[in-house]
Amino acid sequence: xxxxxxxxxxxxxxxxxxxxxxxxxxxxxxxxxxxxxxxxxxxxxxxxxxxxxxxxxxxxxxxxxxxxxxxxxxxxxxxxxxxxxxxxxxxxxxxxxxxxxxxxxxxxxxxxxxxxxxxxxxxxxxxxxxxxxxxxxxxxxxxxxxxxxxxxxxxxxxxxxxxxxxxxxxxxxxxxxxxxxxxxxxxxxxxxxxxxxxxxxxxxxxxxxxxxxxxxxxxxxxxxxxxxxxxxxxxxxxxxxxxxxxxxxxxxxxxxxxxxxxxxxxxxxxxxxxxxxxxxxxxxxxxxxxxxxxxxxxxxxxxxxxxxxxxxxxxxxxxxxxxxxxxxxxxxxxxxxxxxxxxxxxxxxxxxxxxxxxxxxx
Amino acid sequence: xxxxxxxxxxxxxxxxxxxxxxxxxxxxxxxxxxxxxxxxxxxxxxxxxxxxxxxxxxxxxxxxxxxxxxxxxxxxxxxxxxxxxxxxxxxxxxxxxxxxxxxxxxxxxxxxxxxxxxxxxxxxxxxxxxxxxxxxxxxxxxxxxxxxxxxxxxxxxxxxxxxxxxxxxxxxxxxxxxxxxxxxxxxxxxxxxxxxxxxxxxxxxxxxxxxxxxxxxxxxxxxxxxxxxxxxx
Numbered sequence: 001x002x003x004x005x006x007x008x009x010x011x012x013x014x015x016x017x018x019x020x021x022x023x024x025x026x027x028x029x030x031x032x033x034x035x036x037x038x039x040x041x042x043x044x045x046x047x048x049x050x051x052x053x054x055x056x057x058x059x060x061x062x063x064x065x066x067x068x069x070x071x072x073x074x075x076x077x078x079x080x081x082x083x084x085x086x087x088x089x090x091x092x093x094x095x096x097x098x099x100x101x102x103x104x105x106x107x108x109x110x111x112x113x114x115x116x117x118x119x120x121x122x123x124x125x126x127x128x129x130x131x132x133x134x135x136x137x138x139x140x141x142x143x144x145x146x147x148x149x150x151x152x153x154x155x156x157x158x159x160x161x162x163x164x165x166x167x168x169x170x171x172x173x174x175x176x177x178x179x180x181x182x183x184x185x186x187x188x189x190x191x192x193x194x195x196x197x198x199x200x201x202x203x204x205x206x207x208x209x210x211x212x213x214x215x216x217x218x219x220x221x222x223x224x225x226x227x228x229x230x231x232x233x234x235x236x237x238x239x240x241x242x243x244x245x246x247x248x249x250x251x252x253x254x255x256x257x258x259x260x261x262x263x264x265x266x267x268x269x270x271x272x273x274x275x276x277x278x279x280x281x282x283x284x285x286x287x288x289x290x291x292x293x294x295x296x297x298x299x300x301x302x303x304x305x306x307x308x309x310x311x312x313x314x315x316x317x318x319x320x321x322x323x324x325x326x327x328x329x330x331x332x333x334x335x336x337x338x339x340x341x342x343x344x345x346x347x348x349x350x351x352x353x354x355x356x357x358x359x360x361x362x
Numbered sequence: 363x364x365x366x367x368x369x370x371x372x373x374x375x376x377x378x379x380x381x382x383x384x385x386x387x388x389x390x391x392x393x394x395x396x397x398x399x400x401x402x403x404x405x406x407x408x409x410x411x412x413x414x415x416x417x418x419x420x421x422x423x424x425x426x427x428x429x430x431x432x433x434x435x436x437x438x439x440x441x442x443x444x445x446x447x448x449x450x451x452x453x454x455x456x457x458x459x460x461x462x463x464x465x466x467x468x469x470x471x472x473x474x475x476x477x478x479x480x481x482x483x484x485x486x487x488x489x490x491x492x493x494x495x496x497x498x499x500x501x502x503x504x505x506x507x508x509x510x511x512x513x514x515x516x517x518x519x520x521x522x523x524x525x526x527x528x529x530x531x532x533x534x535x536x537x538x539x540x541x542x543x544x545x546x547x548x549x550x551x552x553x554x555x556x557x558x559x560x561x562x563x564x565x566x567x568x569x570x571x572x573x574x575x576x577x578x579x580x581x582x583x584x585x586x587x588x589x590x591x592x593x594x595x
Contacts, residue, residue, distance in 0.1 A: 044491050072490040079491040085484050089506050098502075099492030148492040 027199025078150030099148025258321005426532025466519030477511020
């Protein structure tokens, strides 16, 4: 549980943020300059807000009115920075153990062996940090933060400096951390795919203010937040379970309340929770159930609302079972098919539109 | 050229003692001052910076004279030091060490400060979030990363101490066996008819000492960097 209510002036920038969030992974989302890093710097105790209070897991870390300001080294907050910031004069193992050695034995609950295994660091221990690749460095940085035995882990765009294959690799590691160490994570990002894949609850920041807090699917699907979440990346999230694999065609079937999805093969056991993200531009609409068509996912649904923005493109919000789905179509199609709220129709989603980044373990 | 005479050995030993003691006492102060100038913001920082650099721009004789006025037996500070602690600088080898320390101080601070400023401050922030107190972060991160600058600054100050002349002769005079260091001895021999040969020998010793200091510092720097790699804890 994270409770933030702070006001801070940083040069010409005014930060005034208030939110309460509780989730295995809280996403802190916003464009660059929205104040994301300022918020987690205040949580970590690196900067001092002018007013307000910060509470993590019922521990009061900062309260301006009561003069409480716990020193950063006493907050037990793990911080993974955008750059790995490994200590260049120490090898990998010595970096990993830097924080652990400073904690009293009573506070130790994360074992080095476990973290080393979880992050695949065994073979790197004796290496100099300068010889590591970008992905390896970031893994060491994550391990170092974890071994400082934090109550909570803050990650500030940890993938920003990495190429796409490394990003996928680190994302997998972060998901393992969440599932196996059960340590709450605040994940800062301006990337909708990353937030959608990892976060359960999202806090949307813009110009130093908190615009929305809530379930990722609900918040990121909100049309009124489109100026912040961005038109291009609009989409919807479905919480699903693996129901089967088609090994002949290398496909996986996912079920959600109100339907099922066929996606390219996913390395997950039957019954496992998986989160699928469907981009609005990958969803087509049909009034009648099409037949003799290559599209594998045909989902019956009802139009909930239509985003009446002027311009050639329109977003149509659909209710499919218990889930919400956004379809992005042209205004011309909307008019030709006479689509209106309350209408029953079919949403079509190509199985190939799902990729590694849009389907992840929940 | 025959072997080193006992007199010469005495002069060399005194010079080394003066330079080593001056560096040993000024180093901790220089590290603290350099850290303060590099990392902290406080009122009067520019003034402190200027005062530290004064010995670099003032004629050494002026520094020596100032020391004589302030720290002489009847000087305002010198008399108190003598009264309270029985410490006397005037006309003693300790005074020569003090003069060397002051003349070498700006060089030492400069070297250390530059290397501290070159350290990514976010490394120190990261260490704080990992549980390191301000002092521990300074000892475990800042200091080892600044080590090359500390060694360079120490060498510069040491070499400056070996060569110190003006402030020393003004403050503690030129007393054989007490304050007559190598440069003072060389000066003395050049003032005596037929002393050129001895002055030349002394100059060669000075060159050898300086080169030895340079080599030692190089070796220390390399060893320090090697130790970082081998350091497992």
